[in-house]
Structures are given as structure tokens and as C-alpha cells.
Amino acid sequence: MSSSVSTSETERRTLDGPVTSLRGRVAQVLERRTLPYIGVAVPVGLLGATAVAALVFVADWFAGQPLATPHVLGSKLLLGEDVTFSAPPRLAVVFGYTLVHVAAFVIAASAAVSTQAVLTRRGVSLRVQAVLGAAAMYLGLQLLFSTLLALIGGIESAGLDWVRVAGGNALAAVAMATLLYLRRREIAALERGEIH
Numbered sequence: 001m002s003s004s005v006s007t008s009e010t011e012r013r014t015l016d017g018p019v020t021s022l023r024g025r026v027a028q029v030l031e032r033r034t035l036p037y038i039g040v041a042v043p044v045g046l047l048g049a050t051a052v053a054a055l056v057f058v059a060d061w062f063a064g065q066p067l068a069t070p071h072v073l074g075s076k077l078l079l080g081e082d083v084t085f086s087a088p089p090r091l092a093v094v095f096g097y098t099l100v101h102v103a104a105f106v107i108a109a110s111a112a113v114s115t116q117a118v119l120t121r122r123g124v125s126l127r128v129q130a131v132l133g134a135a136a137m138y139l140g141l142q143l144l145f146s147t148l149l150a151l152i153g154g155i156e157s158a159g160l161d162w163v164r165v166a167g168g169n170a171l172a173a174v175a176m177a178t179l180l181y182l183r184r185r186e187i188a189a190l191e192r193g194e195i196h
Helices: 002-031 037-062 068-079 089-120 126-152 162-182 186-190
Strands: none
Touching: 002 068, 037 068, 037 089, 037 126, 037 162, 068 089, 068 126, 089 126, 089 186, 126 162, 162 186
């Protein structure tokens, strides 16, 4: 019986270290915010989404069909329906597509903010970060929109052209990279743990 007690005590001693260590790690994780950069990413994503939406709205307005683009894209993506640009827009579809549009930009901004934090930690200069950030955001937005178009059947079925899409994404990438640059001190403070 003493050998079983001895074994039990030995097991407890060897497990106490890992258990204590695990408890410490869990406490550290619980102290940190799950998404520390979301406070920076949301405004950056909203700016990018707004830049594209404003460009699209102006283009639709000059074509005499305000809200046509989000209506066509939303109908294809959310309802699986083919509608023409001349169809009267349904505001519920435009609103639903707008939510998807904003979410995509916030996700892209979250990746951009996290990437900027890593580049800052590695000592990459701010100029290089700005250029890399704008280029990466542009490519990321193009990839996101290309994925959307693949889901709905291609750019032709959405009635869009690549020049308009590329122009909107370039505008958004520059706006987002500029805001990231302006908020660089906040991102660095988050990275150092000075802001929670």
C-alpha cells in the first residue's frame, strides 16, 4: 500500500508543475483581450468600405441608377437571383449586401493591423510598412472580391468591369493604409501591452 501512496505522491508532484504552469497560461490568456486590434481595425475597415461604397454610389448615380451595384451583387450573393442594373433596388437586399461588404473590409483591416504590429515588432520602417500595407491591402481586397465573384458566377454576370473594381479597391487600400499610418502609435502601444 505504501508503494501505491508513493506512486500517487510522485504523480501529483510531477503533475503539479505542468498544472500550475497551465493555470498561469490560462490566466494570462484571460487577461488579454481576444482580439486586441479590433478597436483599430473596425474604423480602418469602415473607412475602406465607405470609400468603395461612395465611389460605387457616385458611379451608379451618374449612370442614372443609384444603388444598382449593391442591389445586383446582393441579389446574386444573398438570394441567388439574376437582376439587371435597371431593376429597381430593393433596400433590404442593398442593406444585406452592405453588411457583408463592411464585414469583409473589417476582416481585411484586422489582418492589416495585425500584420503592421508584427512588422513594427520586427523593426520594419514606417515607410516600408505604409507601402507594403497599401500593396497588401489592395491585393487582399482584389482577392476577396475575386472570391465573391467566383461565388456569384463571374464579373460579367455581375455587370461590372475590372477597371471599376480595381479603382475602388485601390482607393480603399490607400485610405486604409493612410489611417493605419496615422494610428501607428496606438498599434505600437497595443503591441507593447500599454493599452488593453
